[in-house]
Amino acid sequence: MTLSERLQSIDRRVIYLILAAVIVGVLLHPIGMPIRVGKETQTVYAALDALKPGSLFVLSFDYSASNVPELHPSAIAMLKHAFSKNVRVVLTALSPEGGMWANDALGVALQKYPDKRYGVDYINIGYKPGGQVFLEKLATNVKDACANTDASGKPLDSFPIMKDFRTAADVSLAASMTAGEPGYPQWIANYGEPNKVPITAATVAVGVSGAIPLVTSGHLKGVLKGMRGAAEYELLIKDKGTAVAGMDAQSLGHLTIVFFVLVGNIGYFLQRARARGRS
């Protein structure tokens, strides 16, 4: 086998092994590469930071377990930011697993803000079916949309926070942690735009290309782009978490993939040059 052929046919197990070694190695021994905060993250931060104490912020957990490494750190960071500003938070979910992730995020955020009271400073509505129709209903009649129950099945009207959360007009900002559909497109079309509620979002890295046009058009008040966006947000609230810890691994993981792509192409061009030389 010639060198060009070898470069083009590296066993996939070798690629897996090198990639795993790089990622695990950097996770165990972080380099600490500097993270620059991007303009989209700053926009999200500014939108939440501008809320007055006592105003209502809706945080929607529209993802399942597979997207947790990318989106959960964003949700936790935004929740902590809201609590630090004394903004009241309504947690909801368009994904069936979202309600449980909302509970998990609350568990982390409440360790730092243990004085926050359920039903007064925050509430978890949990997962409600219906997607965009649920959002339309949530905009006009919260009790009807949620069948008057929170995530644990307790009546919504037994909580003081619900006296100020009846329609979309009561909400100052809504954020969707989106992994697919339903997610921020439905929040914009069925909740934000018809009721003039600003919408912001966090999305998985592969979804960034779909979110950027909505940021540039002003429909989204910024977007947190995958784990990088979460890491930037953690830096802005000065509370480093799992996203910052994962940045070095992501950097070198990308570099390893680019390295193998370049190796394959070098092999391809060597082979082509040899074929031309023969002819």
Next chain:
Amino acid sequence: MKRELPVVITSVVAALYVVASFLDIKAFNVMKSHLDKWFLIISASTILLGVINLYVVHASAIRRRKPGFVYSIILLAALAFTLILGLQETSQGRNYAQLYQYVLNPLSSTMYAILCFYIASAAYRAFRMRSVDAALLLGTAVIVMIGVVPLGDVLWQGFPKLSQWLLDVPNTAGMRGIMIGATLGAIATGIRILLGLERSHFGRAE
């Protein structure tokens, strides 16, 4: 009648919903509110339909000893166990939450994480600069991949700027075109359903 009645119901309800969405008339708003409630109830009920369908498909596979029927047994056992635990404890129960946290969550995350290795191998095999188009695609992919991680800043400060420009300009132009096209397609399909021309959602091509 069996064919016409669903078409008439669909057309009438769709027309009412469209009118109620665009015009602020009290009677229509009340009707839309009721329709929304019905939709939410029906949406919740479809979960039960899904569970029944899952049971029918896999029970049949087990009865007929189809290849891989062992997996069907595991699936139905897991379904029954989770369902019983969920009904007993509700979704807020400790054991139910632990089942999710320590079984479904790691399995689901692992499946997604494996994609990283698959993508690395697939990119190595597929990304070859065989043409100008392929070279453009490869160049863009490399710039964005390096530009979106902190390493991009360390290697060359132009990487993040180039990556951002690619996302803001060519990507936005392309995505907007796709979005507008898809929306026009959805409107066209909606009109066809409203007029009774589109009937594939009844379960058979007509």
